[in-house]
Amino acid sequence: MKEEGEREVVTPGEVLGKASDVRAGRGAYLAPHNNLVYASLTGFRRALSPSPDSPDQRPTVEITDHKAHGAVPEPGSIVIARVTKVMAKMASADIMCVGPKSVREKFSGIIRQQDVRATEIDKVDMHLSFRPGDIVKAIVLSLGDARAYYLSTAKNELGVVSAESTAGATMVPISWTEMQCPLTAQIEHRKVAKIGG
Structure with missing residues (x-):
């Protein structure tokens, strides 16, 4: 052999x-x-x-070697993902970490409009929640279609954890819906993850 x-x-x-x-x-x-x-x-x-x-x-x-190649998302896992595309009803993202472990292969995730937040779901505007390049903390709901995982940011501690402003600086969260650029003081809308607490 x-x-x-x-x-x-x-x-x-x-x-x-x-x-x-x-x-x-x-x-x-x-x-x-x-x-x-x-x-x-x-x-x-x-x-x-x-x-x-x-x-x-x-x-x-x-x-x-199916255990040695890196982490695999499962329903209930907390993941860190980078938003790649934002559409009217959903955002797509590449999953980078499952819990504390980084993934070594490509896993795609989709955050649907109804999974962005827990309240006022019908008022969610995807373009005011995420932008391409945002780093998002989310929970895996299920393996969706087309080999993409359905992700949810509907808890307070889930959402955008890091975002770059149009000026290229890392923005600072100022509320659960807004982040501010430290260079220009410009405020941009996001579905912000609550840090700590």
Whole structure:
């Protein structure tokens, strides 16, 4: 059994190959309805060559080191994410840390309008809550669609923890809806995380 190829990180549900080409090893499973082999956990993909005298000459794919590669968001985890895009009904973000641990692979998150804050949900304006580049503390609600996690900032201690003003300075929170640029004293709206207390 020899190891081949680069260490490629895969996540659950990723297709590893056709059953006619590969066999499912540890951390992988065969879906009988379409004869595809899928990853069942996050980790490194590894292909093991069969021994020369084996009647089945398909390589075995397995997933290894799924604990060592970094943190993985789960429902209920507190995450730190960087906002990448703000739309009318939601904001998308890249998850950078789960709790105190940084992630080593890319996880996307979506903060929907109804998950920004706990009260006056219908009055939430996404563009007054977040801007691209903001660092947000949020809780993972669930794995949403298109491999993005649904995130919520609806508690007082969740929301924007760090933001850069248009002048390029790190802004200071002055209320739960506003942050101020220390250089220009300009005030910008955000859904601010309550620090401490």
